[in-house]
Amino acid sequence: MMTDIEVQYRELLEEYSDTVTRLCLIHTGNKADAEDCYQNVFFKLFKAL
Numbered sequence: 001m002m003t004d005i006e007v008q009y010r011e012l013l014e015e016y017s018d019t020v021t022r023l024c025l026i027h028t029g030n031k032a033d034a035e036d037c038y039q040n041v042f043f044k045l046f047k048a049l
Contacts, residue, residue: 009042
């Protein structure tokens with residue numbers, strides 16, 4: 001069973017995943033750095049919940 005925080009995180013991930021991916025690609029200019037950017041964004045988001 002997931003905690004409330006895990007549920008919130010999953011909902012945010014589903015809602016904003018594509019947008020964050022696009023913004024990271026635009027910002028970094030390459031796939032590898034965009035993947036790092038994406039992970040950093042969602043890691044910080046999870047810590048903030």
